Amino acid sequence: MDSWETVRSLLPGAFVMVLNRWPEAEEIRLRLGRPPGVVIAGREITAGEEIVTQQVLLHVLERATGASLHASAPALRGGYLSFRGVRIGVCGEAVMSGERLSGLRSFTSLAIRIPHGGVPACAELIESLLAPAVNSVLIAAPPGVGKTSFLRELIRAAASRPFRVAVLDERNELSATAAGQPGFDLGQGSDVLVGVEKGRAAMMALRGLNPEIIAMDEITKPEDLQAVREIAGCGVAVFATVHGRSAEDMRRRALYRDLLSAGIFDELVTIRLRGGRRLYEREALL
Amino acid sequence: MRKTLGFSFLLLAALLFAVERIRSRDRQIRDLRGFCAMLEQLYGILEAESPPMPELLRTLTGCVDGAAADFIRTLHASLGALGERRFRDLWRAALTANPISRDSAAARELEELGAVLGRYELETQLAALSKCLQALRREEEKARQELPAFRRLTLGLSLAAAALAGILLM
Numbered sequence: 001m002d003s004w005e006t007v008r009s010l011l012p013g014a015f016v017m018v019l020n021r022w023p024e025a026e027e028i029r030l031r032l033g034r035p036p037g038v039v040i041a042g043r044e045i046t047a048g049e050e051i052v053t054q055q056v057l058l059h060v061l062e063r064a065t066g067a068s069l070h071a072s073a074p075a076l077r078g079g080y081l082s083f084r085g086v087r088i089g090v091c092g093e094a095v096m097s098g099e100r101l102s103g104l105r106s107f108t109s110l111a112i113r114i115p116h117g118g119v120p121a122c123a124e125l126i127e128s129l130l131a132p133a134v135n136s137v138l139i140a141a142p143p144g145v146g147k148t149s150f151l152r153e154l155i156r157a158a159a160s161r162p163f164r165v166a167v168l169d170e171r172n173e174l175s176a177t178a179a180g181q182p183g184f185d186l187g188q189g190s191d192v193l194v195g196v197e198k199g200r201a202a203m204m205a206l207r208g209l210n211p212e213i214i215a216m217d218e219i220t221k222p223e224d225l226q227a228v229r230e231i232a233g234c235g236v237a238v239f240a241t242v243h244g245r246s247a248e249d250m251r252r253r254a255l256y257r258d259l260l261s262a263g264i265f266d267e268l269v270t271i272r273l274r275g276g277r278r279l280y281e282r283e284a285l286l
Numbered sequence: 287m288r289k290t291l292g293f294s295f296l297l298l299a300a301l302l303f304a305v306e307r308i309r310s311r312d313r314q315i316r317d318l319r320g321f322c323a324m325l326e327q328l329y330g331i332l333e334a335e336s337p338p339m340p341e342l343l344r345t346l347t348g349c350v351d352g353a354a355a356d357f358i359r360t361l362h363a364s365l366g367a368l369g370e371r372r373f374r375d376l377w378r379a380a381l382t383a384n385p386i387s388r389d390s391a392a393a394r395e396l397e398e399l400g401a402v403l404g405r406y407e408l409e410t411q412l413a414a415l416s417k418c419l420q421a422l423r424r425e426e427e428k429a430r431q432e433l434p435a436f437r438r439l440t441l442g443l444s445l446a447a448a449a450l451a452g453i454l455l456m
Contacts (some may be wrong), residue, residue, distance in 0.1 A: 066338055067405065115407045
């Protein structure tokens with residue numbers, strides 16, 4: 001099932017018919033009391049006149065969680081769910097357990113991001129990152145621009161050479177594994193750990209998988225940075241993504257300043273949208 | 287002799303009818319009790335572990351018996367259709383295949399529970415479970431209290447009807 005098909009399986013019939021008119025959509029926005037929006041090349045447009053109701057939002061969430069919204073509370077606390085590689089950002093009213101956020105309810109909007117199967121425009125760039133020797137690569141871009149898709153392509157290319165690539169897929173967005181079957185082909189030499197927190201997964205991979213490369217999506221907290229340090233300290237190359245527009249932009253934040261100054265990554269690839277097209281830039285960090 | 291035999295058959299038929307009605311009411315009370323036990327288990331597992339629905343139902347099948355177990359098994363087997371059909375529809379279909387008391391407040395409450403389970407956050411699900419459980423317990427308690435009177439009434443009416451029919455025929 002491709003990504004668009006997966007998204008279609010989440011939506012009620014009336015919305016599928018409307019959204020079929022926008023196959024190039026990168027994101028679908030469902031806001032309570034409004035018609036749906038689709039994001040194309042970074043710009044949002046209104047799609048159809050069908051109004052999003054609470055039942056529509058609940059319908060999507062029921063399908064995305066397999067009628068197990070209660071079991072998705074930890075993910076909801078992070079603001080989104082993952083369903084077969086599709087990320088669903090969730091807005092609603094906080095459910096507090098004392099001082100602690102325990103979940104969300106009375107949902108008000110959903111942002112369904114449609115992953116792209118391939119990034120053919122950057123095949124040359126990917127090749128150059130893997131030869132003559134494999135480099136540690138950091139991929140930076142604002143949300144929704146294609147970091148995960150690029151990382152997935154990089155993993156597939158590396159694992160097809162074949163390097164041994166351990167994929168720490170904490171949110172199941174890189175592999176979209178369901179019932180043990182990956183939704184995306186990550187190449188012959190890839191080993192995927194799904195749903196394990198990055199720090200723990202890194203240790204598991206280092207001890208058990210003898211990887212040449214470890215890949216992970218979205219470094220967002222000090223524990224993730226620590227995991228990257230552990231991996232690099234073992235002589236294993238790292239592929240990772242971060243939110244940011246450029247090295248300069250990243251240096252404004254303490255976590256990423258530490259990440260860049262740690263001397264772990266050889267290359268920084270930044271992705272940005274211009275005129276509806278993605279531009280990839282490579283910068284040597286070491 | 288023939289009249290006595292006919293009268294005896296009438297009485298026997300009435301007795302069998304009464305016994306069957308009483309057994310059916312007994313079964314209904316047992317089923318209600320089974321569903322109460324199932325909902326209690328469901329509440330406990332949800333509150334303690336919040337497992338995904340397939341795991342939750344799989345665990346439940348080993349904890350309950352009778353009609354409630356048949357209901358859970360039917361529901362669990364139908365989970366493959368989730369996506370094409372809503373969970374509440376699967377729940378309703380499993381209830382239709384394994385009914386408790388028809389047209390009662392508890393049956394309606396149980397049916398409505400399917401619209402909440404798995405669809406809302408944990409607190410809302412637990413509140414709906416609690417409400418449904420109370421309705422089922424009330425119905426079970428009421429049915430249990432009424433059972434002796436129901437037995438007497440059913441037996442008495444059946445035998446009286448048989449006697450009356452016998453007298454009229456003679």
